[in-house]
Structure formats: structure tokens, C-alpha cells
Amino acid sequence: MSDTLLTVRVGDVMTPLSRRVTQDQINAYAEASGDHNPIHVNEEFARMVGLPGTIAHGMLDLGILTDAVARWAGGSDRVAAIGCRFSKPLLPGDTITCTGTVVEVDEEAGIAVLSLEAVSDRGDRVLTNGRAEIRLGPPRS
Amino acid sequence: MPDPSHAGRVYRAPGLVVEAERARAFAEAIAGDDAVAEPEAVPPTFAAVYCLFPTLGQLFGDPEVGLDLAGLIHGEQRFSFHEPVRPGDVIDSQARIASVQEKRGMTFIDVELGAARADGRTVCSGRALLIMRGAAG
Numbered sequence: 001m002s003d004t005l006l007t008v009r010v011g012d013v014m015t016p017l018s019r020r021v022t023q024d025q026i027n028a029y030a031e032a033s034g035d036h037n038p039i040h041v042n043e044e045f046a047r048m049v050g051l052p053g054t055i056a057h058g059m060l061d062l063g064i065l066t067d068a069v070a071r072w073a074g075g076s077d078r079v080a081a082i083g084c085r086f087s088k089p090l091l092p093g094d095t096i097t098c099t100g101t102v103v104e105v106d107e108e109a110g111i112a113v114l115s116l117e118a119v120s121d122r123g124d125r126v127l128t129n130g131r132a133e134i135r136l137g138p139p140r141s
Numbered sequence: 142m143p144d145p146s147h148a149g150r151v152y153r154a155p156g157l158v159v160e161a162e163r164a165r166a167f168a169e170a171i172a173g174d175d176a177v178a179e180p181e182a183v184p185p186t187f188a189a190v191y192c193l194f195p196t197l198g199q200l201f202g203d204p205e206v207g208l209d210l211a212g213l214i215h216g217e218q219r220f221s222f223h224e225p226v227r228p229g230d231v232i233d234s235q236a237r238i239a240s241v242q243e244k245r246g247m248t249f250i251d252v253e254l255g256a257a258r259a260d261g262r263t264v265c266s267g268r269a270l271l272i273m274r275g276a277a278g
Contacts, residue, residue, distance in 0.1 A: 019173050028170040032163065035194055037210075049211050058215045059193070063171040063186040070185070071178050079185045083219025083268070129217070 006073065006136045008112045014100035017068035021056050023092040029060045055089035061096060061127055062086075065118055068098040073134045080111060084130035088120070095121040100130070110137040143206050143241045143248055143273065150206070154195035154234045159183060161228035163190070183226045188265045191226070192256040193218075196236035197269065200252070206238075208250075209273060216249070217270035224264045231259040236269070248273040 030041050035057055038045040046054045062084055070076040090096055096118050104113035116130025164183040171184060201208055226232070234256040242249045254267040 019175065021173060025170060025173045028166070032166040032170045033189055033194065035189070058218065059186060059189045060171065062218055063167075063184065063189075066184065066186050067171055067178065076179055076182050076185050077225050079222060081219070081221040082185065083217065085217045086215055131219075133221075 004074075005138065006078070006112070006134070008102050008105060008134075008136070010102055010105055012102040014068065014072045014098075014102075014114060014116075016097055016099045017064070017071065018095055018097040019064055020095040021060070021064075021090055021092065023054065026054065026056050026060065026092055029057055029063075033057065033059065035059070051089070053091060055091055056094075058086035061090050061118060064096055065098045065116060065127055065130060066132075069100065069114065069116070069132045069134065072100075078135045079132060080135050081133040082116075082131070084116065084118075084127040086126075087128045088124035088126050090120055090124075090126050091122075094124075096126060097121070098127075100132070105136075107136070110135055112136055143208060143250055145241045147206050148238050148240050150200075150203070150238045152196045152199035152203075152236045154192070154199070157191045157195060157232045157234065159187070159191060159226055159228050159230045159232065164228060183228065185220065185222055187226065188220050188222075188254075188256065188267065191232045192234035192236075192254050192265060192267070193269065196234050196254065197252070197271075200236060200238070208271075212274045214272040214274065215269065216272040218267070220254075220265055220267040222265055224258070224262055226258075226264050230264070232256050232264065233259070239268075 098118045100114040100116040114132045118127035239251045250271040252269040256265040
């Protein structure tokens with residue numbers, strides 16, 4: 001990551017990130033994360049428990065949101081905190097779009113706060129109440 | 142059924158080694174068709190692998206709490222990252238049930254998460270909110 005100081009102001013908009021999430025990608029996330037809950041990978045099971053079909057892991061959605069913040073901020077080490085509410089499921093084939101705005105800059109603490117959300121192309125607000133803290137200073141080793 | 146008496150229960154997952162290959166596969170799964178931005182880095186949400194899933198997995202299997210996985214929702218997740226995690230780090234994680242509350246016929250289980258490197262330094266802390274749907278009690 002860059003070792004320069006980030007300059008951001010309240011009202012700055014994060015570069016949005018859109019990503020189409022396929023069932024293959026959900027399967028890859030299940031494999032890599034070790035979360036093999038069948039609602040993510042087994043269509044029949046997902047319908048049996050009342051879902052429209054398989055759904056992406058909430059943590060995959062949050063992973064994409066974190067990726068959006070890290071790319072914009074100039075590296076994942078700049079992400080000091082991140083979180084959100086998982087409001088609606090993301091379905092395979094959906095495109096998720098992550099957006100954010102700087103809502104607070106604390107230069108003394110070297111931290112900026114972003115308000116975040118993610119929507120799907122079917123109009124669902126997938127991630128709400130998103131919030132991240134990013135480090136403005138050069139990374140600690 | 143989970144109830145307020147389960148607050149304070151702790152689940153530990155010690156000695157998880159952060160493997161470069163697994164971190165890379167995890168980053169690729171998140172990137173999908175995009176190129177991974179930082180091929181050598183451990184993605185922040187890899188905390189799911191070294192902290193969240195190994196500890197919550199034990200909570201899910203705790204017969205005394207008796208969670209019904211079919212009605213369980215991961216409602217919210219927050220992480221703070223205190224120190225960078227690197228391949229080769231050995232991490233001890235734990236989850237503690239902070240509270241169990243019933244509201245509007247649903248059960249809200251608030252879980253505190255923590256993860257420390259072998260040298261004792263905290264790398265990550267967080268909160269998971271689990272929600273059980275359906276008529277409680």
C-alpha cells in the first residue's frame with residue numbers, strides 16, 4: 001500500500017464498486033472460508049427452508065464492501081474497522097454495488113469514518129448501516 | 142432455545158495458522174472476475190476464517206444453547222482491525238455471548254469476538270449479531 005498520508009474531507013465519495021456474483025463465486029467462497037452452510041450452495045435445501053434459492057454468504061457481501069473500501073483507501077491495512085447490517089440476501093447472478101461517503105475526519109486520531117451501503121441490481125438494499133474507519137497515516141508495519 | 146442465561150458462554154479456537162494459499166484463495170473468491178488488488182495481503186474479512194466461523198461453529202453445536210440453524214440469520218457483523226495479519230501468524234480466537242434478548246418474537250444473540258496473535262497482541266475484535274426467527278417460547 002501507499003505510504004503517503006491520505007487526504008479526505010467530509011462529503012468525499014468513495015469510488016463505487018460493482019461486482020456480479022455468480023454461484024461459482026459463492027461456491028469458491030464456501031470452499032475458501034470453510035462456511036459450507038447448504039443455504040449457500042444447495043438449491044434444493046435453500047428452497048426447503050423458504051428461500052428463493054441459494055444466497056451469497058453475508059460475509060462474502062461484506063468482503064466485497066471491504067474490498068471496495070480498501071481499493072479506494074489505497075490498501076487493506078488502511079481499513080481499521082468495518083461492519084454492516086445484512087438486510088437482504090444477495091442472489092447468484094445479482095450485481096452488488098457498494099457506495100460510501102466520508103462522514104467524519106479526525107485528523108488528530110488519523111481516522112476517517114465512511115458511511116456505506118450496498119444495493120443489488122434487483123433494487124434490494126443488501127447491506128445497510130455500513131460503517132468503516134480508515135487510517136489516514138502511513139501504515140504501521 | 143437460547144435464553145438470557147446463556148450470556149457469558151465462551152468458545153475458544155486456538156492456534157489457527159494463517160496460510161498464504163488459503164488467504165489468496167479467499168481474496169480470489171471475493172474478487173470474482175476482478176483481479177485481486179493485493180495478491181500478497183490477507184484480506185481484512187479473513188477474520189471470518191480465523192475467528193468468526195471456528196468460534197461460532199462451536200456455539201452452533203452447543204447442545205445446551207440449542208440454536209435452530211434453519212431459522213438462524215447473520216443479522217450484523219462488525220470488525221475492528223488493530224494489527225495487520227500476515228501469512229504465518231498463529232492466532233487464538235474466542236467468542237463470548239454478550240447477551241440474549243427476545244424482541245418481537247425473535248431472539249437476538251449478541252456475540253463479542255476477539256483474536257490475538259501468539260505474542261498476545263490483539264489483531265481483531267468484533268461483534269456478531271445472530272437472529273433466530275420464528276415464534277420464540
